[in-house]
Structures are given as structure tokens and as C-alpha cells.
Amino acid sequence: MLHAVVLLIGDELLAGEVRDLNGPYFAEHLTACGFQVQAIQVLPDITEAIVQGVRHALGVCNLLVVCGGLGPTSDDRTTEAVVLALGRDLLLNGAQWERIRQIFASLRGQEPPPGNEKQATIPQGAEILHNALGTAPGYVTEEGDCIVAVLPGPPRENQPMFQTELLPWLERNRPGRSKQVTRVFRVFGLAESEVGSRLLPLEARYPNVRVGFQFHFPEILAKLRGTSNDPETLDRASDELKERLAPHVYGSGDAMLPAVLGRELSSRALRIVTAESCTGGLAAKLLTDTPGSSAWMEMGFVTYSNAAKEGILGVPAHLLQKHGAVSEAVVLAMLNGAFERSSADVGLAITGIAGPDGGTPEKPVGTVWIAWGGRGRLKTQTYRFGWDREYNRLISAWAAMYHLVQDVLAA
Amino acid sequence: MLHAVVLLIGDELLAGEVRDLNGPYFAEHLTACGFQVQAIQVLPDITEAIVQGVRHALGVCNLLVVCGGLGPTSDDRTTEAVVLALGRDLLLNGAQWERIRQIFASLRGQEPPPGNEKQATIPQGAEILHNALGTAPGYVTEEGDCIVAVLPGPPRENQPMFQTELLPWLERNRPGRSKQVTRVFRVFGLAESEVGSRLLPLEARYPNVRVGFQFHFPEILAKLRGTSNDPETLDRASDELKERLAPHVYGSGDAMLPAVLGRELSSRALRIVTAESCTGGLAAKLLTDTPGSSAWMEMGFVTYSNAAKEGILGVPAHLLQKHGAVSEAVVLAMLNGAFERSSADVGLAITGIAGPDGGTPEKPVGTVWIAWGGRGRLKTQTYRFGWDREYNRLISAWAAMYHLVQDVLAA
Numbered sequence: 001m002l003h004a005v006v007l008l009i010g011d012e013l014l015a016g017e018v019r020d021l022n023g024p025y026f027a028e029h030l031t032a033c034g035f036q037v038q039a040i041q042v043l044p045d046i047t048e049a050i051v052q053g054v055r056h057a058l059g060v061c062n063l064l065v066v067c068g069g070l071g072p073t074s075d076d077r078t079t080e081a082v083v084l085a086l087g088r089d090l091l092l093n094g095a096q097w098e099r100i101r102q103i104f105a106s107l108r109g110q111e112p113p114p115g116n117e118k119q120a121t122i123p124q125g126a127e128i129l130h131n132a133l134g135t136a137p138g139y140v141t142e143e144g145d146c147i148v149a150v151l152p153g154p155p156r157e158n159q160p161m162f163q164t165e166l167l168p169w170l171e172r173n174r175p176g177r178s179k180q181v182t183r184v185f186r187v188f189g190l191a192e193s194e195v196g197s198r199l200l201p202l203e204a205r206y207p208n209v210r211v212g213f214q215f216h217f218p219e220i221l222a223k224l225r226g227t228s229n230d231p232e233t234l235d236r237a238s239d240e241l242k243e244r245l246a247p248h249v250y251g252s253g254d255a256m257l258p259a260v261l262g263r264e265l266s267s268r269a270l271r272i273v274t275a276e277s278c279t280g281g282l283a284a285k286l287l288t289d290t291p292g293s294s295a296w297m298e299m300g301f302v303t304y305s306n307a308a309k310e311g312i313l314g315v316p317a318h319l320l321q322k323h324g325a326v327s328e329a330v331v332l333a334m335l336n337g338a339f340e341r342s343s344a345d346v347g348l349a350i351t352g353i354a355g356p357d358g359g360t361p362e363k364p365v366g367t368v369w370i371a372w373g374g375r376g377r378l379k380t381q382t383y384r385f386g387w388d389r390e391y392n393r394l395i396s397a398w399a400a401m402y403h404l405v406q407d408v409l410a411a
Numbered sequence: 412m413l414h415a416v417v418l419l420i421g422d423e424l425l426a427g428e429v430r431d432l433n434g435p436y437f438a439e440h441l442t443a444c445g446f447q448v449q450a451i452q453v454l455p456d457i458t459e460a461i462v463q464g465v466r467h468a469l470g471v472c473n474l475l476v477v478c479g480g481l482g483p484t485s486d487d488r489t490t491e492a493v494v495l496a497l498g499r500d501l502l503l504n505g506a507q508w509e510r511i512r513q514i515f516a517s518l519r520g521q522e523p524p525p526g527n528e529k530q531a532t533i534p535q536g537a538e539i540l541h542n543a544l545g546t547a548p549g550y551v552t553e554e555g556d557c558i559v560a561v562l563p564g565p566p567r568e569n570q571p572m573f574q575t576e577l578l579p580w581l582e583r584n585r586p587g588r589s590k591q592v593t594r595v596f597r598v599f600g601l602a603e604s605e606v607g608s609r610l611l612p613l614e615a616r617y618p619n620v621r622v623g624f625q626f627h628f629p630e631i632l633a634k635l636r637g638t639s640n641d642p643e644t645l646d647r648a649s650d651e652l653k654e655r656l657a658p659h660v661y662g663s664g665d666a667m668l669p670a671v672l673g674r675e676l677s678s679r680a681l682r683i684v685t686a687e688s689c690t691g692g693l694a695a696k697l698l699t700d701t702p703g704s705s706a707w708m709e710m711g712f713v714t715y716s717n718a719a720k721e722g723i724l725g726v727p728a729h730l731l732q733k734h735g736a737v738s739e740a741v742v743l744a745m746l747n748g749a750f751e752r753s754s755a756d757v758g759l760a761i762t763g764i765a766g767p768d769g770g771t772p773e774k775p776v777g778t779v780w781i782a783w784g785g786r787g788r789l790k791t792q793t794y795r796f797g798w799d800r801e802y803n804r805l806i807s808a809w810a811a812m813y814h815l816v817q818d819v820l821a822a
Contacts, residue, residue: 013434013435013438013451014438014442014447014448014449014450014451015438015439015442015448016435016436016437016438016439016440016441016442016443016448017439017623019435019625020431020434020435023424023431023434023453024424024427024429024430024431025427026427027424027425027426027427027453028426028427028428029427030427031425031426031427032427036425037425037426037427038425038455038460039425039452039453039454039455039460040424040425040452040453041450041451041452041453042434042438042450042451042452043450044449044450049449049450182426182428191515191524192482192483192484193482193483193484193523193524193525193526193527194524195484196482196483196484196485196526197524197525197526200485211486212422212423212486213482213484213486214423214428214429215482215565216429217565223428274692274713276692279696279699280695280696280698280699280700280704280708280711281685281687281692281693281694281695281696281698281699281711281713282692282696282699283692284691284692284695284696284713284715285690285691285692285693285695285696287691287692288689288690288691288692288693288713288715288804289691289800289801289804291766291767291768291800292768293691293715294715294716294769297691297713297715297716298715298716298718298719299712299713299714299715299716299719299722299723300691300692300711300712300713300715301710301711301712301713302685302692302695302699302708302710302711302712302713303710304699304704304705304708304709304710304711305705305708305709305710307709307754308709308710308753311752311753312710312752312753341722341723342719342722342723343718355702356702357702357703358705384517384518385518386514386517386518387544388544389700389702390700391544393699393700
């Protein structure tokens with residue numbers, strides 16, 4: 001396995017003035033290219049800090065990507081630090097200097113200002129990585145077993161440079177990296193620790209497969225990572241993972257629960273109606289996030305007030321008085337009312353107390369009633385969620401969709 | 412000047428599976444609290460790597476913030492590494508263990524599964540930092556001249572913990588840092604470059620005030636940063652900022668547009684109805700994100716299909732046929748229909764082509780019609796947004812709320 005380290009240079013990143021986009025980008029794309037990223041480090045525009053970062057990385061990785069600090073001003077110190085760390089001389093690259101002069105001549109009809117020579121100066125022995133969108137080129141060189149690649153900071157410059165300059169260079173100079181494959185399984189309705197303990201035996205049973213988790217409220221992503229040259233082992237581990245977590249693995253890959261529900265509705269030519277109180281349109285919003293949802297989304301009712309529940313969905317006033325708005329009787333009446341007012345085939349309804357206010361001793365914040373199912377065959381379930389308003393709403397909408405997709409699959 | 416180092420722990424960050432939000436947050440907020448952030452480092456869930464990162468940081472900073480790797484599963488190794496680096500023993504905190512047991516009992520009526528004890532185990536001598544939103548607590552301890560604070564990875568857990576637990580602890584134990592004050596102004600409806608050029612003269616006019624921007628789609632945050640001992644200068648700079656951006660500064664501080672609209676409705680005892688096509692419930696969802704929105708949210712209609720527009724909102728079929736669903740006539744009919752079916756005082760309606768499909772040469776993807784206003788005095792506006800589905804939907808909902816809040820303020 002080849003190891004990579006990423007150094008991101010810039011005071012503005014450490015002061016929180018600019019949100020770093022380079023770390024996540026290089027993490028994702030270096031991983032996809034078969035590197036294991038060992039560390040990402042943000043360092044200030046201080047020569048000595050960069051020298052130390054480069055020296056340390058040279059000893060522990062096969063590819064060091066340094067990003068940022070290649071500008072023309074005095075606080076851009078990356079190249080100075082790189083030559084100090086590598087013990088190289090600095091060289092003014094004639095072709096690059098000519099290119100910078102041409103850019104200034106064509107853009108502004110003038111000579112480059114003092115300082116821009118710096119952007120044509122690279123460590124001796126390094127090769128230029130061409131920057132189509134700016135005056136700062138990147139460069140790449142080898143030092144012992146480590147490849148050192150230096151790129152400018154702006155993502156819209158360094159991302160195309162990574163794809164069209166650095167990757168082809170690596171392909172020419174370090175061909176044949178084994179690629180890693182990650183399979184993602186989406187889990188709803190189990191605690192993270194429960195998922196962890198159910199999958200604990202997997203790594204022992206499949207030594208070349210790494211098991212990971214990611215809690216992405218309200219779902220958990222369970223991940224299997226292996227090498228692309230052994231898909232059979234990954235297949236067996238995937239099957240076992242699904243068995244161990246059944247029936248809570250609702251899907252795999254990128255499609256989240258609303259899209260999975262939409263896909264199942266679409267393939268059965270079913271249309272859906274929603275009736276929401278505490279979630280206030282969130283379930284409808286999640287469903288219509290999916291492109292093409294007009295094929296299966298019929299309509300939605302946001303009946304936040306009791307007056308709306310009565311007036312728009314025809315929930316009988318005596319049910320609201322006797323049982324309260326958060327009750328099985330009312331959630332059933334909401335969904336039946338939604339069916340009466342639409343031609344949808346399936347539906348879901350949600351009423352609850354999202355918080356922070358509105359709780360009572362009998363119905364504390366987090367109490368939710370959910371109804372779902374096909375026309376004339378409804379099911380209900382109550383929950384007492386213990387989160388804040390945002391999470392209580394989100395998990396309520398997901399629980400309703402989760403029950404409905406199970407129902408659609410079983411029908 | 413006090414120095415800080417931030418360590419972010421997680422394989423998923425190094426593999427690019429999760430976009431790190433913690434680095435930028437702690438960079439910004441530690442800087443605002445008077446720390447100079449010296450390095451931010453992302454490390455894998457490997458004990459030895461974390462031990463080395465902690466040991467190195469102990470020697471170079473006054474505050475080390477370690478974030479992530481506190482979950483209950485076997486790949487969460489932060490606390491193990493911290494005790495190794497500090498040479499401490501591990502202690503099961505009885506009060507925290509009792510709290511975890513209560514969370515499991517109230518949520519699921521069951522015992523915590525094996526592994527959860529780990530989340531009550533902290534280094535000897537450390538103090539618990541309470542986590543109101545999860546089972547993983549944080550903790551803080553001193554080692555020589557360095558304060559070591561360990562927080563869970565999810566931003567919505569660690570950000571409130573930073574504000575309500577760690578900062579007060581620092582105030583008690585390391586008082587008297589010179590404070591920076593940041594004022595945030597929320598801007599909608601101007602391009603980032605336009606905001607930048609309008610505010611360009613500010614830094615020259617107020618030398619002790621630093622101007623920053625943050626593009627947080629679909630709004631822009633304009634920030635003024637100064638020292639807490641000169642509020643008058645900040646006041647004058649704030650007034651000038653608002654003048655230069657008028658009328659696009661819709662608020663300041665933490666309250667986003669839906670909450671601002673809700674506040675203005677609430678103070679005037681007005682109730683709102685929504686009628687949404689392409690946004691599919693997003694506007695209703697955004698409005699009801701606000702706690703207490705039942706005071707001013709009457710109801711919402713998600714009329715995604717033409718049948719729903721006709722059947723539920725009474726949009727005449729001939730308007731749909733003649734003008735199409737995305738037209739001024741239909742958006743007006745939607746909002747009028749919503750008023751007829753509710754007792755709301757004000758409302759908004761949105762119909763458009765969110766994409767990626769459904770565009771035509773005359774009405775390309777991104778075409779949106781919006782209507783808003785009080786009963787009987789409606790206004791309309793059309794837009795042609797150039798984003799993807801998610802952003803087209805989000806900016807459409809925001810534009811409708813922005814127009815309505817201006818209308819409510821002017822009425």
C-alpha cells in the first residue's frame with residue numbers, strides 16, 4: 001500500500017477565514033487512486049513550520065502533496081521551504097517565466113510586477129505541472145522514495161492540475177497501483193453500538209476486508225473496504241453484513257432512504273401522499289429532493305395547526321379534543337383524510353411534539369405518532385425520540401419512510 | 412499569545428468520505444477567543460498515530476483540541492491514545508455511565524450494548540465536558556503547560572460543547588485573554604463579488620476592523636471583526652456596512668431568514684400559508700424548523716402534480732393548459748387558492764423547474780415563478796436560476812421568504 005500525506009499551507013485556513021476545500025478533495029481522490037492518506041495537516045505561512053512538515057512527511061510516505069503558498073507576495077513561502085527541506089537549489093524556469101510575461105502582456109499589456117519571478121522559480125530537478133488557470137505553476141520531484149508534488153492553493157486551479165498533470169505523471173512514473181474498493185450499506189433503526197457489536201466478527205472472518213462505520217444522522221453507514229482484485233471475498237462479506245443487520249439495511253451505495261422509497265414506488269407505478277404536522281413539510285421536501293419525483297409524488301399536506309387538520313384533512317374535532325393532536329386516532333384520521341383528497345396509492349402521516357416546547361408529562365417532547373401504508377390498510381407506530389427539534393423532526397420523517405418502504409417491499 | 416493545535420481523528424476524513432467541518436469551525440472560534448492556531452492535523456483511527464500527534468502537540472501549544480474517535484465501536488481509539496500519550500490511567504466515570512444507561516433505557520427500554528462503557532471511560536484527572544446531544548462526552552485536563560480538550564466528532568455535538576462547556580472552563584481556568592468580537596450580517600440577493608466590491612473601502616476607513624466574507628448558499632455572511640474594547644468603531648463600521656449593502660442585509664447574528672420572517676410575523680400576529688410545487692415542501696420545512704412556529708404557521712400545500720394544483724388548490728385547468736404550470740397566472744392561482752382554503756393572513760407560492768429534467772427552450776431548468784403578499788394584494792416575480800436541483804430549490808424558497816419579509820416590513 002502506498003502512503004500519502006497532504007500539507008495545506010495558509011494562515012487564512014488557521015484563522016478560519018477561508019473554509020478548506022483541498023483536504024477533503026485530495027483525501028477522496030488520492031484514496032480513489034490507491035493511496036492511503038495518512039495525515040492531512042494545515043500549516044501557517046511560516047518557513048520553518050513548512051520545512052518541518054515536509055521533512056517529517058518525507059520519512060513516512062510515498063507521496064507528499066503540498067498545497068498553497070505559491071503566490072507572488074512575501075507571505076508565500078512554500079517553495080522556499082521546500083528547497084530548504086530537500087537541500088536543493090532554486091532555478092528560474094525560462095519557459096515558465098516567458099509564460100507569465102505573456103499572461104501579463106495579454107491581460108494587462110504590461111510587464112509582470114516585481115515578485116512574479118518567484119512564480120517561475122522551482123527547485124532544481126523538479127518538473128513543472130502546468131496551471132491553465134493561473135500564474136502559479138505546480139511542480140513535482142522525487143526525493144528518495146518519496147514523490148513531492150506542490151500545487152497552488154485555489155481549488156479551481158489545483159483540481160484540474162491534479163487530474164490532468166499530476167495523475168498522468170504518477171501513471172508514467174509509478175504505474176500499477178492496486179485500487180481500493182469501498183462498499184457502503186445504509187442502515188436505519190439500529191444504535192451505532194448495536195451495529196458495531198453485530199459486525200464485530202466480520203474483520204476476523206474476512207482478514208483482507210476492513211469494516212468501518214459512519215454515523216450520519218439518522219442513518220448509519222456500514223462500510224466494507226477491500227482490494228479490487230478480490231471481489232468474491234467482498235461479496236461474501238457483504239452478504240454476511242446484510243444478514244447480521246437485517247432488516248435494517250435499507251439500501252447500498254449513494255441512494256438514501258427517500259430515493260430508495262421513490263425507486264420502489266416508481267417501479268410499482270404507485271403514487272404517494274404525505275400528511276405532516278410536526279415535520280412541517282420535511283418528509284415532502286426529502287421525497288422531492290429526488291430528481292424525477294413528479295413520477296410518484298402526488299401531493300402533500302402540511303397541517304401544522306388543529307384548524308388545518310380539521311379544515312384541510314377533515315380530522316374530526318372530537319378526536320382532536322378526546323385524544324389530542326399527537327395520538328393514534330388523529331394520525332390515522334390525517335392519513336385517511338389525505339387519501340380521500342387525493343388519488344395516491346400509498347401515504348404517510350406524522351404528528352408529534354418536536355420540541356423544544358409543547359411537551360407534557362404524558363406526552364413529552366419527542367413523542368411522535370406515525371401512520372403509513374396503502375389505501376385502506378394502514379399501520380401505526382409511536383416513538384419517543386430523545387433528540388432536539390431538528391433531529392426529532394428528521395428521524396420522524398425517516399421512520400415514516402422506512403416503515404413505508406418495508407411495507408411496499410412486503411406487499 | 413496563546414497557541415492552539417487542533418487534531419481531527421477519523422479514517423473517513425482521510426478517505427474523503429466525510430467533509431471535515433471541524434477544522435474551519437475550531438480555526439475560526441479559537442482565533443476569535445484569542446488563540447493563535449498553529450496547526451490543524453487530520454489523523455487516522457490508529458492509536459500510534461494519535462499518540463504521536465498528541466505528544467508532539469503537547470510540546471508546542473497551550474491548548475490542544477482533539478476531535479473525533481469517541482464512539483463506542485472498535486475503530487474509535489482516541490481516548491486509548493490520549494491516555495497512552497499522557498501516561499495516565501483510564502477511569503470509568505460513574506455519573507456518565509449512569510447517564511448513558513438512562514439514555515438507552517428512555518429511548519429503547521434496554522441496557523446499553525457492550526462497548527458503550529467505553530463512552531463513560533476517561534483519563535484519570537480529566538473533567539467531563541457534558542454532551543447534551545449524544546452518548547459520547549468530552550473531557551478536558553491539564554498536562555504541564557498544555558490544556559488538552561477532547562470532543563466528539565459530530566459538529567452539532569461538539570460545537571455546543573465548545574461554547575457551553577469548554578469556553579466557560581477556559582474562562583475559569585485561564586481568564587483574561589484579549590477578546591475579539593465578530594459581528595455577522597446576513598445578506599441575500601447580491602453576488603459575492605458585488606458584496607466584496609461594495610465593502611472594499613471599509614478596512615481603509617476603519618483600520619482596526621477586519622472585514623471578512625463567507626458564502627453560505629444561498630446567503631452571504633459579511634463579518635466585521637474588532638477588539639471588544641472599542642465597540643464604538645464597530646458600531647460605526649456596522650452602520651456603514653448595512654448602508655452599503657441595503658436593502659440586502661436582512662438580519663444579523665444567528666437568526667437565518669426563515670426565523671427572521673417568523674419573528675416579524677409573530678410580532679404582528681400574522682399567520683402564513685404556503686403553496687409549493689417545485690420546492691416540494693422545502694419552504695414549509697424551513698419555516699417550521701423554527702421552534703414555536705405553530706404560533707404563525709397556518710398550513711402548507713405541496714401540489715407537485717397538476718392534478719394536485721387543480722384538485723387541492725383549485726387552479727383552473729385552462730390556466731395550466733394555456734400558460735403551463737410554471738407561469739405567473741398559475742403561481743397567482745396557487746396562492747389565491749391557498750388563501751381560500753385557509754385563514755392565513757399572508758402567504759407565498761412557488762412553481763418552477765428545479766431540474767435536472769423538465770426544461771424547455773422557453774422555460775429552461777431554473778425558471779421559477781414566485782408569488783407572495785397579504786390576502787388580496789399579491790406580488791409576483793420570475794427568476795432564472797442557474798444552479799443544480801438542490802440549489803435551485805433552496806434559493807427559490809429563500810427568494811419567496813425574502814420578498815415576503817420585505818413586504819411585511821413595508822406594510
